[in-house]
Amino acid sequence: MSTPIEHRKTSVLSFADLSVTFDTEFGDVDAVKKLSLEVAPGEVVALVGESGSGKSVTSTAAMGLLPQNAHITGAASVGERNVVGMDPEQVRKMRATNVAMVFQEPMTALNPVLTVERQMTEALELHDLAYGQEAVDRAVELLQQVGIPDPAKRIKQYPHQFSGGQRQRIVIAMAISCNPKVIIADEPTTALDVTVQAEILDLLRRLKDELGTGILLITHNMGVVADMADRVAVMFRGDLVETGTVKDVLTRPQHPYTQKLLEAVPRLRHADEALASAERSGVSERERRLVLEAKDLVLEYDMRGHKFRAVEGVSFDVASNEILGIVGESGSGKSTIAKAVLGLLPVASGTLAVQGENLAALPPKEAKAVRRRIGVVFQDPAASLNPRFPIGDCITEPMVIHKVGNRKERLARAGELLDAVRLPRSVLNRYPHELSGGQRQRISIARALTLKPELLIADEPTSALDVSVQASVLEMIAELQAEYEFACLFVSHDLAVVDLLAHQVVVMKDGRAVEQGATSTVLHAPQADYTKRLLAAAPVPDPDEQRERREARRALLREQGLRVD
Template sequence: MNQPLLSITNLTLTFHGATDATPAVRDVSFDVLPGEVLALVGESGSGKSVTAQSILRLLNPSAVRYDSGQISFAGHDLLRADERHLNRIRGGSIGMIFQEPMTSLNPLQSIEKQLSESLYLHKGTKRAAARPKVLEWLQRVEIRNAEQRLSALPHELSGGERQRVMIAMALINEPDLLIADEPTTALDVTVQAQILRLLKRLQKELGMSVLFITHDLGIVRKLADRVMIMRRGELLERGATAEVFDNPKTDYARQLLAAEPGAPPAPLAQANPLLTVDHLRTWFGVSTGLLRRVKHYVKAVDDISFTLAEGETLGIVGESGSGKTTLGRSVLQLIKCEGDVHFTLAGENASRNLLHLSAKQMKPLRRHIQMIFQDPFASLSPRMSVLQIIAEGLKVHERYSKTELEARVIDAMREVQLDPELRHRYPNEFSGGQRQRIAIARALVLKPRLLVLDEPTSALDRSVQKDIVDLLQRLQREYGLSYLFISHDLSVVRSMSHRIMIMKDGKVVEQGAAERIFNQPQHPYSKALLAAANDPL
C-alpha cells in the first residue's frame, strides 16, 4: 500500500470568542494517498473548509486554537512548522484553489504579475523569464487569447476565466497536493463541466493528489476515488466513493444523499395570465472616444416575449452573461428598457403596462411584485434586525401601529418556518439557509402576486436547497403565487418549473413545458446545456 502523502491525526481546533466551547473540528483523522482524488463533503458549518485551511495554517492564529493533532506532510508536522517553512509549502508543494476567485485575486495587479509572483517566490524566476511559463499555463488551463490576457485585471475576466487563472496559479509550481475548496460553486453548469474536466486532466498529467471540498454530490460521484462525510466538526463516514453512495452506513449520510430537489410540480389547470411581456429590449450603450459617443450596444435582453399565468413558475435558464438577471430586473422596472410589460392586478379586468407608468404610479404596484436576490447576506442590511428588515416594506406601503407591525412580522416568519423569537437578531447571526428565509419573509409580508427569484439557492448546501424549494412550492400552492425563477442549477429548475425558457446572448433560444424541454430539447444550445448538467465530466 502507498505511503500517505498527507496525514492528519486527531485534529481538534476551537475558535476564540465562540459562544460555546464546542470545537469547530473534533478529533479528525484521515490520509491523502499519492495520485488520488479525496472528496470532503458536508453542509455549511460542518468544518470541511476549516480542516482544509488548517493544512496550510491559513486560519487567523489570533482567532483559532489547535487543541490537539498532527498534520504530517513530507516528514514535517505543519501544525508546528515555522512561518518560513510554511511559506515554502504554500503554493509550492501544496497548491490551493479558493471558492471565490474574485476575492482571492489582487484586483490591482495584472494576471501576468500575479502568476509571475508565485514563480519568483518559490523558484526565484524573474518576471521576464517567467513570462513563457505563465503563458504556457494560461494555455494549459484553456484561457482563450492567452497572450492578450496577460495584462488583464481580474474584473476584466468572466467568472470561469477567473477560476481558470486561480487553477493556473495553484498549479504553476506543479505541487504534489492540490486543495480545491468549492471551486465550481458559483459557476454555470457548462463552465462547471469545463473546469471539472480541466482539473481531472491536469491531475492526471501532473500525477498529483487532490483534496476536493464540496457540497455537490453529483460532482463527487464523478470525480472522487474516496469520499469522507463531515458533520458538526466530526468525520461521520468514509470509504470508496461507490461504496458510500450505494451503501451509506449512517442516517445522516443517507439523508444527505437523498437531499435532491423534489419532483416537478403538477401541470397547471387553465389559469389567467398575470404577466405578459412583449418584445422587451434592454440595451446598454458603449461609449468611446473624447466625445463619449455610443459606438455600439450590448444587447443584454434582445426582443424577448413570454407570458406567466397565475400560480405558474417560469424557469429562466442560461449561462452568465445570457441576460437572465437583466430580464428579471427589466420586468421589475429596476433598469431602463423598451417594449411592453403588462401586469394584471387581482379583481381588475384590464392590465397595466408597467413601462408606461411614472415612478409615482409604479410605487403602489411594487408591493405586488417582489424580488429575492442571489446572495441574501449582501441584500440584507447588517445594521438592521430581522424585525426591521421584514417590516421595512410594510412601513413604505401601509400604516400600522408598532404592535400590528410586529404581529405581521411574526406571521411572516412563521410562514417561512423561522422562530419569531429570533426577530431581534441581526443577519450575521444566521446561517445561509436562514438568511434566505428572511429574504423570502421580507417579500411575502407584503402578500405579492409575483416573485422574481434570482438564483435563490445557488450558494446553499443541497439539503438546505431542498428545504427552500419545498418552502417555495408550499407557498405557491397556498397563496397562488407566480414565480420567475432564474437559475443555472437545472435540477432545482426542473423541480420548481411548469415551463422553461432558455436564454443565450440576450435571446430566447427555446421555451416550452418543462418536461418537454428536459426530455426532448430541440435547440443545439439546449442540448449542450442539459448534457453538461447530466455529465459534468
C-alpha cells in the same frame, strides 16, 4: 496490504487525529474533532458536509492559515512534514511548491489592481523558479494549459476583463505553477454555470492525470463528487462520520446523515415522470390569470454613452400559481430580465406588463404602486438584509416604504410570516448575522411576501445554500405558493431545481431565448443544441451514471463541432 504508517509515507496530504478548537467570546467551539484522513498522489478525495461541519477549517489547517484564536492538536502533514506547530516562514515556503489552494470565489483570490501577468510571475519569482521573460513565458504556457484563449495577449489584462470561468482557470493555473504535490480545491465550481463547471472539472481531472497531483476536493455538490472523486469523506459537526469509495458512499451510504444528505439532492426527473407530473398539474389556457407578460422585450445597459444590448426580442408570460424558470449561463440575460421587472433597469423597447399595466409606459408614481405587488428574493441573503436592522424591521421594511399599517399591525404581520417560513417568533429581535444562511434566506422570503405580492422574483435563491437547506427552502417556496397563489419568476442555473419547481422554462443564451415551453418538454426532449449542452453538463450524484453522462457530453460536443478538452 500496507499498514497505515506505510501508507502515510506515500500520501501527499494526511491528517492524523486533527482537532481544532476556537476561542470565542461565547466559549470554546470544537470545529474539528480527531479527524484522520489521507490523500495519495493522483487521487481525488472529496470532503463533503454542510456549512459549519469543519470542511474548510480542516483544509485551512493544512495551509497553515488558521487564525490565532485556533488551538490545534494532532497532525496535518504535507508529504512527511507536519504543518501544525511549524515556523510560519517555513509554512509560507511550502505553499504553492508543496501544497496549493483553489478558492471558491476567484475575484477574492485575485488582486483586482494587478495584471494577470504580474500575479502569475510573482509566485514563480517568490519561489526562485523563474525570473523576467522566462517567468512570463512559463505563465503564458500555464494559461494555455488551462485553456485561456490567446494567452500571450490576455496575460496583460486585469481579472475583471475575464469571465467567471476564465478567472477560475487563472486561479488553477496559479495553483499548479510551482508543481505542487497536492491541490486543495475549496468549492471550486459553486459560483459557476453547469457548462463552465463541467469544463473546470475536466481541466482538474486532466491536470491530475498529467501531473500526478493529489486533490482534496471540498464541496457540497454531490454531482461534482460523483464526477471527480475516487474516495469520499463525510463530515458532520466536526466529526468524520463516513469514508469510503465514491461508489460505496454515494450508492450505499451507511450513516443516517449521509443518507439524509443524498436524499436532499435535487435530481433531473426521468422524461415519463416529468410528463406525468405536467399532465396532473396542467391548467387550461382559459383558466390562466396572467400576472407578468413580456413581448419582444429589449433591454440595454448604458455604458458611458455606448449602448450594450443585454436582452433582445424575448417574449414570455407567467400566470397566477405558476413558476416560470429562466435558465442559461452567466451573461445570458437571466438576471437582467429580473432587474427590469423590478424597475431597476428601463425597458428599451417591447412590452413588460404586470397585470396588464406596461411598466415601460408608466410614470414613476404609478410604477411604484405596481412594484408594490412584486416581491423579490435575492441570491445572497447576507447582502440583501440590512445588518443594522433587527429581523422584525427587515421583514416590515416594505410596509414602511409603502406606508401600510401601523407599528402593531406590521409586527403582527411579521409574526405571521415567520410562522409561514417555519421560524420561531423569537427571532424578531435578533440580527441577520446571528442566523445561519438558510435562516437568512427564509427571512428574505418572508420579507418578499410581506405585502402579499401577486408576483415573486427569485434570483438564484438557493445557489449559496447546502443541499439539505436548499431542499427545505425549495419545498417551502412550493408550499407558500400553494397558499398565496402568487406567480413566480425563478432565475437559476441549476437545471434539477428548475425541473423540480417550474411549470414553464425559458432557456437564454447571449440575450436571446433559444428555447422555451413546458418544463417536461424543454428539459426532457430539448430541440436546441445549446439546451442539449446545458443538460449534458449537469452532473448527477451517481458515479457510474455520471461517467456515462460525461462520455455522452463529449460525444455531443464533438457532434456539434465544439472543442473537447
